[in-house]
Amino acid sequence: MLAEARAGRSALLIAPTGAGKTLAGFLPTLAALAEAPREGLHTLYVSPLKALATDIARNLTRPVTEMGLPIAIETRTGDTDAATRRRQRETPPQILLTTPESLAVMLSMEDSGRTFAGLSTIVVDEIHALAGTKRGDQLALCLSRLATLAPGARRVGLSATVPHRAPLVAFLSADGRGTGVAIVEAPEGAAPEIAVRLPDGALPWSGHMGLLAAPAIYNMIREARTAIVFVNTRAQAELVFQALWRLNDDALPIALHHGSLAREQRAKVEAAMAEGRLKAVVATSSLDLGIDWGDVDLVIQVGAPKGVARLMQRIGRANHRWDEPSRAILVPANRFEVLECRCAIAGVAARDLDGDPPPPGGLDVLAQHILGVVCAGPIHPDDLYAEVTRAAPYADLPRRDFDDVVRFVEDGGYALAAYDRYRKLFRDAEDRLHVANARVARQHRMNVGTIVEAPLLKVKLGRGFGGHVLGEIEEYFVSMLQPGDTFMFAGRLLRFDRLHETMVECSPGMGDDPKVPAYAGGRLPLTTYLADRVRAMLQDPAQWHDLPEDVAEWLRLQKARSRLPGRNDLLVETFPRGGRWFLVAYCFEGRNAHQTLGMLLTRRMERAGFGPLGFVATDYVVAVWSAHQPVRVAELFGEDMLGDDLEEWMAESSMLRRTFRNVAVIAGLVDRHHPGAEKSRRQVTVNTDLIYDVLRKHEPDHVLLRATRADAARGLVDVGRVAALLKRAQGRVVHMALSRVSPLAVPVLLEVGKESVAGAGEDALLAEAEEAALVAEALGEAEPAPPPVHPVHRANAARHRKRPSGYAVGTQGRTTLRTLRGRRQGELPLAE
């Protein structure tokens, strides 16, 4: 590191978690400042986490003070008060630790040129977690800006072991194309020890919560020094935490950590963990990154890890010394997850990391950045374009897109030239861009950032002015609650009292059927790489020998009754069951891709007259059920499926509306906050939906709609994976027309009923609800008027009706404790 620094070269330091890479990143700075002390900002450190910046500041201050070095070390985050920020701009410390958002705000200040002029080093921590995200796009643009302000500054990137290095090297390079960056690689650490722990008794057929294994997990925690229990969703975190406390007769200090909890709440857990006061913490990916906890000696992953790189990252949280092996135990929640866990372990052993290369930078982020740069001072579009294309995510940005984004920032960029008088930017005689007035700049600084939360409401224990905030919960979930309903949040059982403005007021709850908040987008999709491994394992019985006996038996049965999904074909089964026809496609492309495929398949089947009734998607398969027998199945999977059907469906989907809302907020079309009064988040939602409809109709090619479509296509719906699948499947669809359900299809059938109906539109649902109300009225049940049928209650009713036939049905993500306890999955009869 020191050698690269002396040479003044940028460097990417790749080391497994725990190899002390952060300190290594700072070593050259400390050495330089010790040799030649100087005033002014010397080193800027950027981390994806505020907590990490604070932690590093603490760890760095100690040795510096002990050695008596005259180096000021400070943090600058969203929590820094205004007076400190001002002082930091006037007399910056030698070392400043910050986040991408705070950096963007600093760069939008008129005096940013002076603040950063003497900058010599920029350290980007956890760079692998930023590259390829919108925060990464923002940071890349900021780095490019810094290169203009401080041309001499070298860049140091710190990364965990990653599959694709080239994008990170490009990200760090001054030209955005990977030139002039040395790679410094730490030696491989000891190989981790990973085991699989199955729940006692029969292995579950479906479900993702892994609660059956709670006693086993509890015992492992008891025997460990300190454990982190990683789960995949926030809802699962709440449930696992609750299940562990039910068993916690020894009153072990077990805590909960996820992204919806209040910041203070999370900080408390982190502090207790750092001080070694906790025995275990149940966490989501909110703990994937960051702070070093030397004392953790066991990582437990409940549910399948969904990706090799992610598993590595999580395992790395244990035993943060690279020369000792980390210890991890995987607890699969169902049969498919057993396969996935095995494959992930094999992947880790082969050090075969997965992950997709980063997509091109978002135009919404670019819009935000352009306004920020102009807020700092006038600039010519040609210079700005040159600067922007030196940022890796925008290296190939066409000038046309750039100009459209500039036009959008200037006056909205609408074909109808109506907003000339409301311009945010104006051009001088030399065509340089200026910000129109101070209000625009003020407004911009309040809107900086690329993280847009779903509409959230604060959850408060107690009424009125008293009480304390436990965290935030999605408004969608609250809208499903009736006063008196109990739900689980922050590890507590709460009773919903009332919604007061944006505050969900609660009191301590009782009862045994609480609901669990669902969080949109909480699920991690299976990586392509891991999916391939699972497929390969299924295909090759030689690999089954070390599988648990009931899993191996299950696969043998599948081979005998139907066939196994092949590596290069697409197995599609059809069979009748319970008066309906089922079509199950074994695609192994991850839940997001299957969701999209399910939508498209149902559309096609509708046109073919099969009368599709609904579908369900898991990480492994998609299943559609219909009124009539699907025939000529291969034709359903034609590649042209991605044409008009997809366009039409995407444009109408609520997913695209949500994406548009994010894009609109990031691009600055609508405010995050209003100066003064905060606009309620609800209003933002309503407005952007209406804006979306109007814009789509009257200017479908507007730059924000282009940004929205690009976003949707690259991430949420995995169109790329669907396309690749369909291409691969051409001429290779293997259709098995069966007389009854196949063994491999059982898990997905158990998920049936968890997804909302696809075929029927909202109007059909309304008509049904109206009919139900009418019938109730006619039967004299309307006095007093019947409550609207609550979805969860209705689902409960459905579950009770259906249990005899062997179905265990829940509703979309709102699994309740009773549901879980009520699932007797082991008893499900295979032979009908």
Added chain:
Amino acid sequence: MSAAPIHIAGERLMLDPAGVLWWPARRLLAVADLHLEKGSSLAARGALIPPYDSRATLDRLIPLVRRYRPERLIALGDSFHDRHGASRLPREDAARIAALAQSAELVWVLGNHDPAPPEGLPGVTTAALHEGPLTFLHDATGRPGEISGHLHPKAAIATRGKWVSRACFIADSRRVVLPAFGAYTGGLDVRDPAIRALFPRGGRAFLLGRGRLFSFTLAELREAEPA
């Protein structure tokens, strides 16, 4: 399109699923809360949202006027998002409104957003229009026979699988509140006290759908109200 008939003060009124009210006996069409030029109004305050809202709103209104061929078209207030809205109206859109005035008398009821007559547009302006037993005004006062807007009612109903939220009419035997018609208008939940106060003895919400209305009693929609 099937409009739903209701009876108020002995008069038969039709609620159209597009969100307008038709009084066949007087050949009168009422529409509420057009909020024309809301886009440019917000743009003036720094949010450059798309300027096509007036066009989009008129695109939906004009076919309804063609279909019903009213003698009078009443806009129940908040026809413009602010008092200078009419002067910002793009020329083509102003011309389309002028063309409407060729076939029907335009009545602009004043609203809180547009407390003055729209500049340069044809039609008469009034605080309230009394016609037979009915009163057409912006914000209901609670007297019987009122046809009003202002509240932007919407309702959410639990259906199988999801909650569906739609703009709606609310009516009982004495009054009707119309949904907001403008392209950029949001909604106020029918459980809000402001709406509840107008319908102390209950009423029905008619949720707008494609080509038909969906009707629920307010009691059915009020279940989630805190005790």
